[in-house]
Structures are given as C-alpha cells and as structure tokens.
Amino acid sequence: MKRYRRNPLFFLLLIFMVSAATAIFACSPRNPGNDRVDEEVTADEAAGKSASPLVDTQWRLVEFQSMDDAQGTLRPDDPTLYVMRLKEDGTVDMRLNCNQAGGTWTSEPAEDPSSGSFGFGPLVATQVECPPPSMDQQVLKQAPYISSYLLKDGMLYLSLMADGGIYAWEPHVEQPLLVDPDPAIEQAVRHAAPDYRRDIVRQEMARYLYGRVDLDGDGKEEVLVYLLGSFFCGSGGCTMMLFTEDENGHRLVNNFPITRTPVIVSPNRTEGWNDLWRVEYGGGASPGYVRHAFDGTKYVERERTTMERVPEGKLFMSGDFTFETGTPLEPRE
Secondary structure, three states, X not given: OOOOXXXXXXXXXXXXXXXXXXXXXXXXXXXXXXXXHHHHHHHHHHHHHHOOOOOOEEXXXXXXXXXXXXXXXXXXXXXXXXXXXXXXXXXXXEEEOOXXXXXXXXXXXXXXXXXXXXXXXXXXXXXXXXXXXXXXHHHHHHXXXXXXXXXXXXXXXXXXXXXXXEEEEEEOOEXXXXXXXXXXXXXXXXXXXXXXXXXXXXXXXXXXXXXXXOOOOOOOXXXXXXXXXXXXXXXXXXXXXXXXXXXXXXXXXXXXXXXXXXXXXXXXXXXXXXXXXXXXXXXXXXXEEEEEEEOOOOEEEEEEEOOOOOOOOEEEEEOOOOHHHOEEEOOEO
C-alpha cells in the first residue's frame, strides 16, 4: 500500500484560510434593524405590563354573581374583611375574612384596556376556620379559574371561565392607622377617661391607635383614637374617641363605645361636619353600619343599615392590627 506524504504547506494554508474567514465574519457590520426590533419588543413588553389599569390597585369584595339561579348572588357580611391588593411587582395580597393569602397575578389588557385577560398564580393561604358565614374558602377554591376582567362604572369584575360566575369588587380606599406615640393625645384620653387610673388597671395598661382627618373643613385635622385593652373593650368592640383641637389643646367631641374598625367618613355633611359610619356587631348587636351626624355640638346616631352594602366614603382606622400593634397608654396616677 502506498503512503502519501502530507505537505506542511497545505496545513499552513488551511489554517490561514479558516482564520481569515473568522475575522471577516466577526468584523462584518451587524444589521442594526435587528437590534432595534429586539429593543422595541422589550420596550413593548414592558409598556404592556405597566399599561395595565389594575397595577397597584386595591379592591374589596362586594358580591359573587353566580350563573346558577339556585345559588344566586352571595355577599360578604363585611366587605372590608375581603380586600385584594394587586401590586406593581406582579404579586397579590388578599385578606379573606380571618385568613390571609398571597401569590402572583397577571393581566393582558385588550385593545380597550377596560377589559382583558386576568389570572392568578398559585395562592398560599393561612388555614384558620373562620366563623360562618364566610366566603374565604370559596374565593380560594375558585381563584385559579378566573380568566378575565372588566372595569365598568368604577367597579372591577373578575369572571370565571365557562360562565362560572363573576366576582364584583369596588375600590378600597383607606387611611393607615397611626401608632407613633403622641403625648398630647395620651393626655386628652386620660382627661376624657378619669377612671383609667393605675390603682384600677394595675399592670393591664391599655394601648391606642389613631387616625387624623379634617371633618369640619377648617383645615385642622380631628383625631380618631381607638383604644385597646380590657378597660376599654368588651365583646362588642372597643371605645373610640373623637377629639378636635382648639386653643386649649384636644377637646373631646364624642365617645363611641363598642366600636369596631374601620370607620367610614362620608362625603355627606351635616352642620358642616362629615357624617361618620361605624361598624357594630357582637355583644348582642346585629351586624350593621351605624351613621352618625353632627348636631352642632356632637355626633348623634341617625341611621342603621345592614352589612350588605358598604356605605360610600373613605376608610379610616383601617387595616389589620393586634393589641401589640398599639402604643402603650400610661394610666393616671
């Protein structure tokens, strides 16, 4: 068998040709149009996400409209216990009665952004057994089957696939609870509750939370103080005090016993002051909202309604809290 000798010049020439081809390819101009397309796609995707009208919104559950006539329409006893926060980062926080849930959400607006597709990712929830009637388990069970949204007349409608039903939500507007110690408020509360003395409460000091709102339109904020602890609370709720400020400091306007939060400040005014709605239930009282109107000196009760519909207004003293959340209130000596 003949053997052929390999010429070294052949290999050198081959290496040179491969290197030259690689250099030419690397130095050849790229199509700038491709870069622009990639950039435009990325920008469009980002714009699509930020364009969703649901980003960074809060809602409270009004009702579930079933397509099954046998089930009809279901409403929570207290819509403020069913709150959904759709965050900008694509996560969702939900309060469902006595349970909390969290996960992710996505939305793709249609050409008209008032409607489009909607979906929840897996939701992780606490498993407390809420007192009946409660809609927490129904919402958790059906959340994976929500497929679209509609914004209409200020309401948000989330529809289940296959005409399974519609969840109706209204905007949840709230003012946060304040917990920073305020010596002027503490002095006013002690003056309004002279029996709150150290020899009576001993080591069981009360705590307080508060919110500020201008109720009479004079540019100065009144203070709603919610008191926690055995001295101020019973089975139907806790004491709430309303103070206004004058030249002598904080003056007591009203002392509302057995109150539950939140408080709703109505846009309706009586004698120049916004009406107030309080929540009452427990302690023998039927669940409902109580409207108070100003009579020129103080707030007096004017109306009671059921919990089927939340009164119009802004929520104050809203949010989840415990006794430990409040600020300690030193008693009188």
